[in-house]
Structures are given as structure tokens and as C-alpha cells.
Amino acid sequence: MTVWQRLFRWVDERLSIKDDMTEALYHPVPRRESYLDYLGFAAVFVFINQFITGILLATVYAPSLALTSDGLPYAYHSMKVLMSEPWGYFIRSLHYWGASFMVVVVFLHMLRVFYIGAYKKPRELNWMLGVLLLVTVLAFAFTGYLLPWDQEAYWATMVGTAMVGYAPLLGDWLTGILRGSEFLTQATISRFFSIHVLVLPITLVLLMAAHIGLVFRVGVTEADRALPPGWRKKHVKGTVDIPKGMVPFYPYGTFGMMVTVLVTMLALFTVAYFYLPEIQAPADPLNRDHYEPKPPWYFMFLYQFLKFVPGYYWAQVVAIVIIPLAAILFLFFLPVLDKNPSHEPRRRPVALSAMASVVVLLVGLTYMGQKSTVIPPTQEVVAQAKWSDVSKIFQAYCASCHIASTSGGLSLASYDAVMKGGQNGPIIVPGKPEESLLWLVINGEPNPYNVPPMPLGGQPIPATARQTIENWIKDGAPR
Numbered sequence: 001m002t003v004w005q006r007l008f009r010w011v012d013e014r015l016s017i018k019d020d021m022t023e024a025l026y027h028p029v030p031r032r033e034s035y036l037d038y039l040g041f042a043a044v045f046v047f048i049n050q051f052i053t054g055i056l057l058a059t060v061y062a063p064s065l066a067l068t069s070d071g072l073p074y075a076y077h078s079m080k081v082l083m084s085e086p087w088g089y090f091i092r093s094l095h096y097w098g099a100s101f102m103v104v105v106v107f108l109h110m111l112r113v114f115y116i117g118a119y120k121k122p123r124e125l126n127w128m129l130g131v132l133l134l135v136t137v138l139a140f141a142f143t144g145y146l147l148p149w150d151q152e153a154y155w156a157t158m159v160g161t162a163m164v165g166y167a168p169l170l171g172d173w174l175t176g177i178l179r180g181s182e183f184l185t186q187a188t189i190s191r192f193f194s195i196h197v198l199v200l201p202i203t204l205v206l207l208m209a210a211h212i213g214l215v216f217r218v219g220v221t222e223a224d225r226a227l228p229p230g231w232r233k234k235h236v237k238g239t240v241d242i243p244k245g246m247v248p249f250y251p252y253g254t255f256g257m258m259v260t261v262l263v264t265m266l267a268l269f270t271v272a273y274f275y276l277p278e279i280q281a282p283a284d285p286l287n288r289d290h291y292e293p294k295p296p297w298y299f300m301f302l303y304q305f306l307k308f309v310p311g312y313y314w315a316q317v318v319a320i321v322i323i324p325l326a327a328i329l330f331l332f333f334l335p336v337l338d339k340n341p342s343h344e345p346r347r348r349p350v351a352l353s354a355m356a357s358v359v360v361l362l363v364g365l366t367y368m369g370q371k372s373t374v375i376p377p378t379q380e381v382v383a384q385a386k387w388s389d390v391s392k393i394f395q396a397y398c399a400s401c402h403i404a405s406t407s408g409g410l411s412l413a414s415y416d417a418v419m420k421g422g423q424n425g426p427i428i429v430p431g432k433p434e435e436s437l438l439w440l441v442i443n444g445e446p447n448p449y450n451v452p453p454m455p456l457g458g459q460p461i462p463a464t465a466r467q468t469i470e471n472w473i474k475d476g477a478p479r
């Protein structure tokens, strides 16, 4: 007996793990048709990557906005320190790209599971766990994005937390909870950090354990067809006999698993090595370097979608809160809602066309969002301007910061919000443009509150748009 075998026996005599290991290793699987069936393993790999690189990053990173002697916030400074050292920079790159890989791998894994109908009875619960895992992954991405505390981090989180503000009744309260105050401050970075490194990892590990445990318990999908009746009962009793048409996971499945994991690993390491993520100027609530707020690519579809939504309060509530929430709920309850029992892709034309349309829509919106930033409203001066005319201007040039009661406590999303004004009170004096704070800031005029010119840090908006707004205020700012 080799020393390893003796060691194993020593452990096994105390923990009796042999049966469980045999069962896990040799559990029957169908002969695989596609490497896509192993994407779940790729997700586990990316998770392990995030876990290890995350711990390493946390040994250097300081979630603090106290200022160094150079006047930089410690959070930002610690990123700079990390990136000044090649290994530190590479580890950050692995973690940064790992987040994108996670989103992609989980998305593809879900598509595959959907395609082969693996969410159907008896695997409904595991699909639901999977949807919770997806939400957890997105929460990871959202909270992690703020931590470097550069311009990109700051403004993406400003916009993201403001979107939560659209939840009816609870909105302002939720935004307050996320931010810890009206703006992004030390409170925000502390809570995002603790959610990112404590709450979410624990949640993810528990969900993942349940998710993988259920795969063993219920078996993989094609098993339904190949397993003889009564097999599962016998199997649970401990005898691993492989039914006809099936193969044991080891060694038949391990090859596909290793290929999938290795390809993912190679891709991640290559991208992380050649495309080191940059860091922008430190977060500046006054946006003095003209940074144009933009979400990370995996939230781009939502951002792009919002550009098509009119600036009325309820339209925004539906677009920002109701539709995404309904989509997640629909995804969650999909196994209960889809009554078609077939797993065969050919017998599920409705489900698969729906899936294809959703993919086209998401990819299309993401692509459009990456290509363009604003949909400019009409460049003509509108003589008798109505709210709908100025609303388009706000949507194009201001909504990235004033989407909800964000910057300056000012929302420009609805007529009522504009009339209410921001932290300095009403911004419009109907009939009198020169006395309206709105008019003063878009024309870069001095004003009693010392509000800097708007759009903050950016080019002035076109003269035609400014004229339209002026006409609108002159006419008494009609609805």
C-alpha cells in the first residue's frame, strides 16, 4: 500500500467518505454531446479565481476615503500601489476580467440549461437556485465596481443607486440604505466593501453548495431517458451500477470537464495578461475632468433601453424597476410557468424562439450602447416648447446624472420633479428664464448658489437646445 492509500484509509476510517466519493466520481452520466454541458464547472473555476484573487486584493486594498499625504483617498491610492507592482496589477486584472467572465459563463450556462430543458421537472428547484446565483453574481459586479473609487466607479454607482430610487414608495429609502447618505461617501464604500467581501461570498457559497448538491441528488437531465425505473432508489442505497446507455462520470465526463475548464482558464489568463484594466482619475463629485458616465458592459443593455423610455415618472418606474424585476421573477418561476413537458428542443418552438429573441435583444442593446452614448434630440429650436420637447433634451444630456433624485438632489425625469427642483429649491421661475437656476446653469452664468455650469464638467449643450428651454420657461413652463 502506498503512503497515499494508507493516508486515505486513515481518513476514511474516521470520516467514512469513501462511499460518497465513489458515488460522486462514478455517478452515471449520459455520453456527452457538447462541451457546453460543462459550463457549470467553468463557472466554479471562475468563482475560485475570484475568491483567490479577491483575497489577495484585500491584503492591499483599503476601503477608506481618508486622504493620503498626496491628497488622494486611500481606496484609490491603494489601487495605485497595487497596480505599480506587476504581480499586483496582474492579479487585479484577473479579478477585473473574472467578473466579466463570470457574467458570460453564467449566462451561457443558463442558455444551455434552457436549451436542453434542464429546468423542467424534477429540476425546478435547481433552476431557481441558479437564478438566485445569477442575481448574486450581478450584485458582486455592482458592489465591486465602486471599490477602486475612480471616476468610472463613482459615476456608475451614482447612476446605479439612483435607479433603485425609482422603486415606488421604498425608493428613496433604498437609495439611502445603499449610499448611507445622500451622496457617495465613506459610508457607501464601507458598506459596499462589506457586502462584497462578506455577505455575497457567504451567500454564493451556500447557494452554490445547494446547486451542486442538487445535481448529484437529482441527476443530470438526459438521465431521465436512460435510467431504468427504480434505479434511483437502488443507487441511493449505495450500489453504483451504471445503467445501459450511460457512462460513469469518471473517467468519461472528466475529460470534457477538464477541457472546458482549461479553455476558460486559458482565455481568462490571456485576456487578463494582455488587457490590463486602467484606472481613471480619482472620483470627483464635480467631474472636473469631463468624465461621461457609462455603466459596465454587462449593464449596458439596461442603460441603452432606458434611452428609449420617455421622461415621465411612471414610464421610468416601469422601465427601471417593474420590467427588470418582472424579468427576474419570470426567470425564477419559469419552470412552473412552462407547462410543456418535453425536453426536446424541436418540440419547444415557442420557448426556443423566445430564448432566441431575448438573446438578440440583449446582444443588440449591448452593442448599441457600446457604440453610441447619446441619442441627440432634434437640433431645431422649438418655438412653442412643451415639456415633451425639453424632456428629450434632459434625457440626452442630463439624465446620466439626474436620472433620479441624484446629483444636487435634482431629478430631471418628470415634469413634477423638475418643477419641485433640487437641494436649492425650485430651478424654474415660470416666465422668467434669467431668474431660473436651470437657465443660469446651462448657460454657465453665475448664480446665487454657486452651482457649476451644467452638464457638469461637460461641453455646454447645443445653443438650439438652450433656446428651446428658454422658450419653454418664457411661456410659463407648460406641461
Ligand code: HEC
Residues within 6 Å of the ligand: 285, 286, 287, 291, 293, 394, 397, 398, 399, 400, 401, 402, 407, 408, 409, 410, 421, 422, 423, 424, 425, 427, 437, 438, 441, 442, 449, 450, 451, 452, 454, 455, 456, 457, 458, 461
Ligand atoms: C456628470 C454629471 C452631471 C450631468 C451630466 C449634469 N449634472 Fe446637473 N448636477 C450635477 C451635480 C453633481 C450637481 C450638484 C452640484 C453642486 O451642488 O455643487 C448638479 C446640480 C444641478 C442643478 C442644481 C440643483 C440644485 O438645486 O442645486 C441643476 C439645475 C442642474 N444640475 C441641471 C442640469 C442640467 C439641465 C443638465 C443637463 C443639461 C445637467 N445638470 C447635467 C451633475 C450633473
